Amino acid sequence: MKILPPTLREKKRYLALEVVSETSASRNQFLKELQYSIASLVGDVGLSESGLRLLYFDGRFAIVRCIPKKTWVVRAGIAAITDINKKRIAVRVIGIGGTVRSVTEKYKDRKNYTLK
Numbered sequence: 733m734k735i736l737p738p739t740l741r742e743k744k745r746y747l748a749l750e751v752v753s754e755t756s757a758s759r760n761q762f763l764k765e766l767q768y769s770i771a772s773l774v775g776d777v778g779l780s781e782s783g784l785r786l787l788y789f790d791g792r793f794a795i796v797r798c799i800p801k802k803t804w805v806v807r808a809g810i811a812a813i814t815d816i817n818k819k820r821i822a823v824r825v826i827g828i829g830g831t832v833r834s835v836t837e838k839y840k841d842r843k844n845y846t847l848k
Contacts, residue, residue: 742783742799746829747806748839749794753821756791763789765816766796770809782806787832793840794823795832803828 751762763786771779782802788795798806813823826842829835 744783744797744830745800745803746787746832746835747796747798747803747810747825748827748829748835749796749810750824750826751789751792751794751821752823753791753816754819757816757819757821759786759789761816762786762794765813765821766809769812770805773808773812774805778802778805788836795835797832 751757757765766786767779767784770782770784774782781799782805783797783799784806785797786794787797796806796810807825810823810825813821815821827835827839829838
């Protein structure tokens, strides 16, 4: 099977997320809650069309990959997350980039993510 040339591949967007919670959540718990919130908004077909991948999660910062046409779906799903295992959580998009490197350089090492 041949590899697709770059011109035929799906484009990608990477979202940098700030995660604020009462207790630390695991990567799997966060991913399941994100998938559930997106699926409840747009259904299973919308979730699969978004091309969602959780690339990095450390409890306070996360990087999520999606396709550009469905960025609004992923952002809406992120905004709908309010709790994980009955513990309150707030997730906010702090930036969007075209490469993982640009997102990590711009947003990961910030000391204070919240806007004033």
